[in-house]
């Protein structure tokens with residue numbers, strides 16, 4: 001790693017004495033895992049950064065990354081955020097680049113709206129989600145990148161979102177709230193070993209990306225904060241989400257692919273997604289939601305080793321007439337649940353259209369949905385599976401599932417199924433008649449793919465940062 005030489009060469013401003021004394025004063029060598037290690041390394045303070053929690057570091061981040069982008073084709077660079085509290089507005093990442101956030105560093109999102117420039121709506125949504133206007137750009141943003149890493153020894157990004165939640169609830173915003181991290185049209189993306197707090201809205205939004213690794217994230221927002229989804233893979237391919245732990249005010253993971261006529265026209269699915277070793281608390285939402293925006297299609301999603309405690313549902317499919325496309329080839333196994341309204345929930349009349357231009361003939365195809373090896377306790381409703389009249393959800397399979405009902409169980413019975421078809425095997429309480437027992441007396445397991453997704457062949461390298 002070329003450290004001093006690079007800083008000296010690139011930044012006439014930095015004297016060799018200050019660099020040398022910095023390295024002498026604190027020579028902490030930290031190892032971390034990344035897609036690629038970088039030839040060049042720099043620290044935010046070399047670009048005028050001040051970690052006092054008060055001074056805006058927007059210029060420091062932007063000029064650091066702009067300088068470091070010049071070595072993208074010469075081995076790339078890493079920017080280290082050292083211990084301190086680093087207030088900042090939005091900044092953009094670059095290719096062949098690593099942002100390393102030290103365990104004692106906190107990136108604090110500015111609460112000043114002027115620090116968040118506006119950008120256009122996403123093409124697959126046609127408008128902002130909160131409002132028909134523009135979107136505030138996300139705190140950490142990246143477009144058209146290759147090989148970008150955001151990681152740390154569990155360093156923190158604090159969105160300080162309370163002011164945004166309040167403005168949203170009071171309808172004081174003309175534009176859609178920012179996210180904490182949004183990476184668009186990029187490939188080879190890693191977001192790992194971070195704590196994300198109090199996002200103004202969604203936390204992590206990879207959109208139109210491929211080859212994405214998200215792991216070791218701790219995400220926290222109040223359970224009543226609006227739309228603080230944890231991780232939203234959106235029109236992305238070949239994605240791995242593992243070892244993450246979310247407590248939030250909306251779906252812990254929401255898999256998406258665009259909205260009604262805009263999503264159908266854009267036509268980019270989310271596919272080849274694996275979620276493993278995932279924990280969720282979210283009393284009013286799902287551990288894993290598929291939709292409701294799914295108009296580019298969602299297929300080949302695998303989820304295993306999931307723990308959901310106090311969530312409204314475990315895996316939920318949300319769709320509507322007008323969405324078109326499909327949710328198919330979904331495989332879930334090994335889910336442990338405690339205190340839920342629904343274990344299984346599918347909703348075909350979710351509604352929420354971007355505008356009146358949606359096509360009422362665009363019916364979503366929901367098929368080949370497999371759920372197995374699950375236990376749940378203290379559940380109100382085992383399954384509410386609601387397809388679309390004239391467009392049934394088909395190929396639903398549920399096997400080896402034991403659901404303990406709470407004493408306040410629904411008077412209407414544990415299952416309610418309409419416009420769906422499928423099979424069950426060794427499920428208690430006994431499913432609705434639309435999911436008949438496949439072979440009474442034996443467990444016939446629902447499908448789960450044996451092959452590996454290509455993202456699981458990616459080996460991370462051990463890199464280091466001198467802080």
Ligand SMILES: *[C@@H]1O[C@H](CO)[C@@H](O)[C@H](O)[C@H]1NC(C)=O
Nearest residue numbers: 062091092117119141142143
């Ligand atoms: C960041 O990228 C967006 C495009 O996604 C652009 O509109 C914005 O001007 C960029 N910001 C800076 C500071 O370069």
Ligand SMILES: *[C@@H]1O[C@H](CO)[C@@H](O)[C@H](O)[C@H]1NC(C)=O
Nearest residue numbers: 092142143144145184185186
């Ligand atoms: C991303 O690439 C597209 C297509 O090459 C281009 O039109 C667009 O301006 C680029 N956006 C940014 C922010 O680099």
Ligand SMILES: *[C@@H]1O[C@H](CO)[C@@H](O)[C@H](O)[C@H]1NC(C)=O
Nearest residue numbers: 153154155193194195216218
């Ligand atoms: C990261 O920090 C969060 C917040 O302090 C903590 O809850 C979590 O356990 C930490 N994760 C790891 C892997 O150390």
Ligand SMILES: *[C@@H]1O[C@H](CO)[C@@H](O)[C@H](O)[C@H]1NC(C)=O
Nearest residue numbers: 031032033153193215216243
């Ligand atoms: C990152 O988190 C993983 C768990 O996802 C853990 O095994 C690994 O040790 C962590 N690495 C660092 C550098 O903190």
Ligand SMILES: *[C@@H]1O[C@H](CO)[C@@H](O)[C@H](O)[C@H]1NC(C)=O
Nearest residue numbers: 338339340378379380406408
């Ligand atoms: C069971 O669920 C109900 C909500 O339906 C909740 O109020 C109660 O605390 C839960 N009981 C336990 C033991 O977790």
Ligand SMILES: *[C@@H]1O[C@H](CO)[C@@H](O)[C@H](O)[C@H]1NC(C)=O
Nearest residue numbers: 334372373374375400443445
């Ligand atoms: C049934 O599911 C449990 C987990 O809930 C698992 O431990 C067990 O191995 C499964 N049994 C079969 C026959 O697959």
Ligand SMILES: *[C@@H]1O[C@H](CO)[C@@H](O)[C@H](O)[C@H]1NC(C)=O
Nearest residue numbers: 384385386387412416417418
């Ligand atoms: C079953 O669910 C449908 C909506 O999907 C609802 O209209 C109906 O009332 C429910 N039936 C029972 C018995 O709860």
